[in-house]
Amino acid sequence: MILELLQLAWIFFKIGLFTFGGGYAMIPLMESELVSRGLIDINMLYDFIGIAESTPGPIAINMATFIGNEAMIEYGFLARIFGSIVMTTAVALPSFIIILLIATLGSKFLESKFVQEAFKGLKPTVIGLILSVSFGLIVRLVLPMISFENLLFDFSVFQFQNLIIFMILVLLTVFYKKLSPITLILVGAILGMIVYSVWS
């Protein structure tokens, strides 16, 4: 149990260390580090993200708390709380250390050419990763049998309900640009209930 926890904590430490540009940048990292290693089911990951988005608090912290709790599910109440605390600490620690260093030593090294240039390469890469994740997620929702990684193009299952929901949501965001994430998630939830009740 301790080993499992440490392994997971190390992953969250890396996620905290490599997250740029806000909570969304950590989603590709989570998918690659947690889902591909079989530590969490992909559906559960995105359910969690939906909840993390619609509850107060930083998304990264919410996700760490969730997954820490979930990972310790077999070991009882206290272990689950402990798991949450460990994961949350792990994801917050890189930020805490780096900012503390900057606050005490000054931000000189941030202005160094080296860091600036590394960021010039990192930013487009992160945007590409986030785009890929959103694209992969919508394809998985509509055509769940397709697997790009394995070059498997199986169109036999078509979840048209999700496509209907998606198109309504896209239209909504086009007309109401100021729609907050929570509103969008709430509307999505209601549409899910309606559309799947009609065609289940």
Next chain:
Amino acid sequence: MKKPHHLFELFWVFFKIGAVTFGGGLAMMPIMRKEVVETKGWVDDDDILKILVISESTPGVFAVNAATFIGYKIQGFWGSLVATLGVIIPSLITISIISFFIMQFKSLTLVQYAFYGIQTAVALLIFKAALKLSKKIHFDAFAWILLTASILFATFTNISVLWLLLVGAILGIIYGMIEQIKGAKS
């Protein structure tokens, strides 16, 4: 600039910030500014601006970055620790409570339906986040190539995202060197 009477006061202010901000990250900045600059007068707008700039070029969870930096400005190391704990603990409590009940909820058919819709909304939100981020960078040929390569590798291979990020950073540095050599020659 004023100081809090007690570390607990500092904790409480950041606890409130963590408890009321939805969406995290930049969404909490206006609320944080109002509390620590306007209401309490612990730091000034210059510090708020500084942490925004620093967060742009450091990795990490934005809320934690901001809490650590502002906490340190107010009360040194203990200030940064207390502020960070303050901003984290509301999430820890709320999400722990939800985690214990989520499974019972998810066995309900209607809730399962709702989650299909929620996942669809999440896909759209992630896409919007990518668009928003892309407005912040200048797209030259180098950026376009990296963006395309990153999409292709992330979609069609199982290579860990960490490696892709590392390669992106290294290519950025190499590109910078080439530009410098070119600049020196001309």
